[in-house]
Amino acid sequence: MTTRDFRQIQWDSQLEEDCRRIVRQAVSEDLDRGHDLTTAALIARDTSGEAAFVARQTGIACGLQAAKIACEEMDLNVAWQAYLADGDTLAPGVSLASYSGTARDMLTGERVALNLLCKLSGIASLTREYVDRIAGTKAAIYDTRKTTPGWRHLEKYAVRCGGARNHRTGLYDAVLIKDNHLAIAGHSGPLSEAVTRAREFVQQQLGSGTSSTIIEIEVDTLDQFREVLPVRPDIVLLDNMAPEQLTQAVRLRDAEAPDVQLEASGGINLNTIRAVAETGVDRISVGALTHAAPWLDIGLDWKT
Known part of the structure; x- marks a missing residue:
């Protein structure tokens, strides 16, 4: 039987550039006038902070590389340290990554990083549920082109992290x-x-x-x-x-x-x-x- 298959998405320079494009769009949505008004009003410039991205439910991690790129692309004065890799299993209370640095920058970049992590981990997690349901059969699960416009490569990457x-x-x-x-x-x-x-x-x-x-x-x-x-x-x-x-x-x-x-x-x-x-x-x-x-x-x- 033929072994030919469609192109399988993996993390590479093209996917990284897709991620940077999405982050730039996200930043323009959040900082249309160049300021995080609430943070600038309440948080002193020299305030530092330390935090961790933590899973609240069981699932599959995805978006860790994307979230790191978000910090880079936004030029944040923060340090990002991943504890897990895309495709790893999550349980409630498990830390995915540490996040520390200037509190203003941490607050400004928080939502962009979380959006990437939550969305992509959700796809990977649902995919793993489907994969587990057919364990022991010869069938393989495939995705489709029913993807969010502009996010196709990242979403298909998340499917791969989930095992399909x-x-x-x-x-x-x-x-x-x-x-x-x-x-x-x-x-x-x-x-x-x-x-x-x-x-x-x-x-x-x-x-x-x-x-x-x-x-x-x-x-x-x-x-x-x-x-x-x-x-x-x-x-x-x-x-x-x-x-x-x-x-x-x-x-x-x-x-x-x-x-x-x-x-x-x-x-x-x-x-x-x-x-x-x-x-x-x-x-x-x-x-x-x-x-x-x-x-x-x-x-x-x-x-x-």
Whole structure:
């Protein structure tokens, strides 16, 4: 069976620059006129402080590198020392990092750092819940493009920290033929023709190196699945199929095209994902990892 996969996001220079861009935007939102009015009014310039970012609930840490970058990008007179790494397990009362320096700067930068930590840790934590639910099966969990505009790379990084895998990053790095493409294109022939057409386009337009470009097509019935199987797309997305249908699709694939990967998607949640994984599908994509993850409760505890 094919081992080709989508690009997997990791912490690198591109992700770091994405983080700096987000921090700059956050700073402009908080300091539109250049001042933290409350802090400037009440806190003397020479006041120092010491604090720690502390987990209030169980989860998975993510955003520690991002929070450190926030301190750097805001040019704060503070020292940041991480105690954990992205992907580590959290429990209530566990300190993620120490935070010390000029009290004014600490207060000004507190919310930006917390927003990064809470949002990204929330995604990583929910992702880990999904991963744990399918332990012992062959399936892998994937995210989707249902991400916050401007945050896609960071959110997909958080998914990786939670133990799942990244689906395509954008519209540019894979072909995913969906029903809307076929409807708008006026395609009325066999679905296999759409796969062949897409494959030929990639080869003609993108030239060398296109053998790594994944071709995926969405189907929502077993009849459609039977249509596309002979042309062997890299992945077939089985949309909103019941576990019984997914099991049948797996049997057909195993018998006729064992190199084709099967991805289940559509309405899958924590209560249903185990049954989906036990059908034998290879991949399960879950948009909720990024669009429905609650923030993890993390606070800044000051030492007095």
